[in-house]
Amino acid sequence: MQIAEKTRREFIKELAISAALVSASSLIPGILFARDQATPTLENIDWKKTPCRFCGVGCGLLVGLQAGKAVAVKGDPNSSVNKGLCCVKGYHSILALYGEDRLTKAQIRKNGKMVEVPISEALDLVALKIKETIKEHGKNAVSIYGSGQWTIPDGYCASKLFKGAIGTNNVEANARLCMASAVTGFLTTFGIDEPMGCYEDIEHSDVFILWGNNMAEMHPVLFSRMLDHRQKNPHVKIIDFATRKTRTSYASDHSIYFVPQTDLAVANAICHEIIAQNRVNQSFVDANCAFKQGKTNIGYGLEDDFKFKDELSDIDFKKYSEYLKDYSAQKVAAYSGVSISDIKLLANYYGDPSKKVTSFWCMGPNQHTRGTWINNLIYNIHLLTGKIATPGNNPFSLTGQPSACGTVREVGTLTHKLPHGVVTNQEDRELAEKIWKLPPGSIDSKPTHHTVSMFRALDRGEIKFMWIQVTNPMVTMPNLKRYRNGALKDGRFIVVSDVYPTPTTEVADVVLPSAMWIEREGFYGNSERRTQHFEKLLDPPGEAMSDTWQLIEIAKRLGYEHLFPWSEKEHIEKIWAEYRLFHDNPKHAMAPYDELKKNPGLQWPFVNGKETKRRFASKSDPACDQSREFDFYGKPDHKAWVIFRPYEPPAESPDKDFPFWLNTGRVIEHWHTGSMTRRIPILHQAMPNSYAEINPEDALELGVKNNDWIKLSSRRGEIRIRASVNGRGIPSKGQVFVPFFDESLLINELTLDAYCPISNQPDYKKCAIKVERV
């Protein structure tokens, strides 16, 4: 009795602290607590390290285990990422393991109803359907769609099975929806993917420019590091460059609001000012930069048969400067909503040689019909001023998912990619065929479908079979109705591997219960090139199985056991050893398994037992030509490319019928579509439903008060949702913001499936809607 009472008391105290943590995180941008100070003294706890699975920052956690359950969480003080701190999602992350409706058994659709079956029966059916589909419709009628939450072994096995064994490039991941523009930005400017800097640059910077990046809610631990740095160094400035007032704006020194899409013009205006004020770092530019231009009027990908290939051609600095004359501060101020003085302020921060500048961005520039361009343009600013690859000078593209970098970008789970290089390159294909022990010519040289194209092909019936793992596209696809209806059409067979029921499992023919995160061994790779290993700490419930092992089981049933000859006990270690062979060079060498097991994470390139903090600077990067100060070795000319990209309008802008902009995004309490965090009571209670932020002036004109029901409609769909006026965020006049985490309010039924023609990443930040009071 006494024990029960004490346990209940401690439980309620934990709830009380959790509630306070959530409230504090919601109210105060960047607030952090060293939680272990408050954790009740729990005896016989075994603490194990793991990365957090709820964003791309890659915080190190220590999970407390007791009697076969995860019972406590604290930040890992040995992790250089978060130094013992955690955000509200991290602290509550283990509760996502224990939701009441956790999927523990496989299900098969029989006579229109899902029935539970042994997982072996479900796996047999999946393998049979793959075989039948390939036999009747060809190998390109089957596909797999994963995510940046795939562990590295998951993605590796998916790529090996589908690209290598089956021979189709129908492999995509939801990271296409969140950071494909970052990849093409890196590839076009530097010829090699992923940030050159590291989080440690935060403690060296004088100025932070946040490009459409609500870090206070999306990357709270990094944001808190920035605030902490500013608190200790009052000269440090944080500039919020955004389309709406957010928690980040409140904590920034200055907010600059721009009209959607005109970030392109403002970035060019900054470069124009830097040149006009004679603040180009000429010696850096002469030694390290080449000037290019690409195609213009490149379209928006709205047509099913849309095709585009960019071509870059040489220009010189003079020609580049001439192009920028269309982007004087005066001209750009006229349509961007940004004042001349604010353009000059930004140019002064970037151009001042005495200031170290870090730019951060994430979904704002990436989910953009000119996403590759705006990534290029931010790099242009850093290249013209030489503020790159040195402590505190860092153009840093952040990611949103725990292994968008590690799995999707490094393993290459996109249609055109391989673990090293691309399918179109013969040498890269030959390397993969050699490592995978495949006959020459096994890998198709043609990319097939990027994500939007893949779901369009499913709708048209060219793809008949799709296996979806660790993601929820029936909430996240833009222009959602088309793709949900497509998945439900006759003749389509959908397999979904997940941990909870979602709108995506609702369209499935087979549901496979997945082991979650620390219920299996794996690796993630975070935004700063840090690979993080985690052990299997818990047994998964029921028949739940890791996505890696599901893929191996299917491979065996398809007759590819010889390609996946590993035992369940050692398969992760063996996969890692094989995967490392793809990156056996100083530009991308990965740390050995044993080293990763010992450390909270290690940054690649890992050469001679050492991490590489900053790439392209010879002092810190062993891959550089040591005779140069900087070596942008991703390009054949060893230079970074300053690419002129113009302003072009978005695919859809407000008009008289649909007079508002719609912007979508996330909230601090929920991870992506909320399929896990909405099962965490404290997070769900803190943010139970989505809402529509509208500008107070617009609300007054519409006669809408806070919490009133309103109808939002676009040319594609409509929803009824409660208005938020003067709430957490305040959009600029004429704009509406809606978070996408709520599966009962599918905002993506309104969004447009326009995408960047270079990255093929959709734009979730701009389409036209109508707002009506109901």
Add this chain to the structure above:
Amino acid sequence: MIDLKSWQPMVIKSFLLYFLPKNKEEIIKSLAQYSFCEVLPSTNKNVLIITLESEDPQAEKIRISTIENLPGVESLMMTFGASV
């Protein structure tokens, strides 16, 4: 054995306490002396999380008042409450 006639459920509440930076150490020290509350300071803001246990409303009122009257306390905001 619990005497059910005299037994009162313990109420646990949590609060965010805002304080003046100069009084931080003093406030934490004072709160540490009280057996009825536990403190979790923010590592980067002038805010504390407090959990407060009280056996009846009168005791709770007195304890809240005691905390609010500590030098440097700016405000106390309740975030949770439940009976054990």
